[in-house]
Structures are given as C-alpha cells and as structure tokens.
Amino acid sequence: MSESTDRRTFLVSAWKAGLAFLAAAGIWTSWDVLRPRLAAGFGARVKTVSPDAVPTDSVLEVFEARAYLTKVNDEIVAFSEICSHLGCRVPFCQSSGQFECPCHGSVFNRAGDHLTGPAPRGMDRFAVEIEDGIVVIDTNTMVDGPPPGTVTVDEPSLGPACSEESHG
Numbered sequence: 221m222s223e224s225t226d227r228r229t230f231l232v233s234a235w236k237a238g239l240a241f242l243a244a245a246g247i248w249t250s251w252d253v254l255r256p257r258l259a260a261g262f263g264a265r266v267k268t269v270s271p272d273a274v275p276t277d278s279v280l281e282v283f284e285a286r287a288y289l290t291k292v293n294d295e296i297v298a299f300s301e302i303c304s305h306l307g308c309r310v311p312f313c314q315s316s317g318q319f320e321c322p323c324h325g326s327v328f329n330r331a332g333d334h335l336t337g338p339a340p341r342g343m344d345r346f347a348v349e350i351e352d353g354i355v356v357i358d359t360n361t362m363v364d365g366p367p368p369g370t371v372t373v374d375e376p377s378l379g380p381a382c383s384e385e386s387h388g
C-alpha cells in the first residue's frame with residue numbers, strides 16, 4: 221500500500237470518527253436538555269427539600285422545576301431559570317453570587333432583582349408552599365419579576381463574574 225493511500229485512509233477514518241463524535245454529542249445534548257425536564261415534573265407541583273435545606277447565601281437548583289430555591293429576607297422563593305428577556309436559561313454564578321444570563325448579559329442578584337442588561341424585569345418566580353415539611357414549587361403559577369430598579373436585598377457581587385459578557 222502506498223504512502224498516499226495510507227494517508228487517504230487515515231483522513232477518511234478521521235473524518236468518520238469526527239462525524240460520529242459530533243452526532244453522539246448532538247444526541248447527548250438533545251437527550252440531556254429534553255429528558256429530565258419533560259419527564260420530571262415541569263408544569264406541575266414539584267416536591268423539593270425541607271425548608272431548612274434552602275440556602276440563605278446561595279441558591280439550590282431544582283432541575284425538575286427548572287427553578288432555583290433560595291431564602292430572601294427569611295422567605296423561601298423559587299425563581300424560574302428562564303430569562304425574562306428572550307428565554308435563555310440563566311445560570312447562577314457561584315463566584316459572583318449572581319445570576320448571569322449568557323445570551324445578552326442580563327445580571328440579577330440572588331434575590332432575582334434586575335441589575336443590568338436588556339431583561340425587562342427581575343427574575344420571574346413560582347408559587348411556593350410548604351406541605352408536610354417539604355417545599356413544593358408550583359410551576360403552573362408564575363409571577364412576573366420586579367421592575368428594574370427594585371432592590372430587595374443589597375448584595376454586591378461576591379467576586380469575578382462567570383461570563384465576561386454579563387459585565388461588559
């Protein structure tokens with residue numbers, strides 16, 4: 221077998237391996253995004269944790285409800301993960317202690333107050349109840365987040381942002 225044939229065979233194999241990897245990554249991403257959320261209770265009442273397990277200085281992500289739980293001024297609140305701007309999922313940045321939308325840079329404090337960016341309001345929230353000692357998030361009952369300028373808590377950024385764009 222000639223050297224050029226070996227090289228061609230190698231390149232074809234590399235292309236096939238690359239395409240297979242991309243296909244697998246696409247399937248995994250689709251599965252990861254769709255499976256847990258559709259199967260686990262979004263659109264319903266989602267049982268979570270005991271009130272004592274809800275953090276006061278961070279958030280607890282509840283994947284089944286697409287929500288974050290935290291305590292704000294001793295009250296348990298559940299924020300929707302969906303950005304009030306154009307619907308991107310908003311992650312909580314542990315280093316800054318704030319929610320930072322990766323799509324267009326909106327930033328919200330831990331209480332869901334709008335700090336910066338194009339979002340028209342703070343983070344929307346779900347109704348929360350305590351049932352049999354467990355926090356239940358009602359994902360069918362959504363309340364719009366507060367208007368920009370609302371200061372529910374005065375918590376400056378704890379440290380570096382996770383997304384450069386969010387502080388741009």
Ligand code: FES
Pocket residue numbers: 303304305306307308321322323324325326337338339
């Ligand atoms: S979707 Fe979050 S800032 Fe645009």
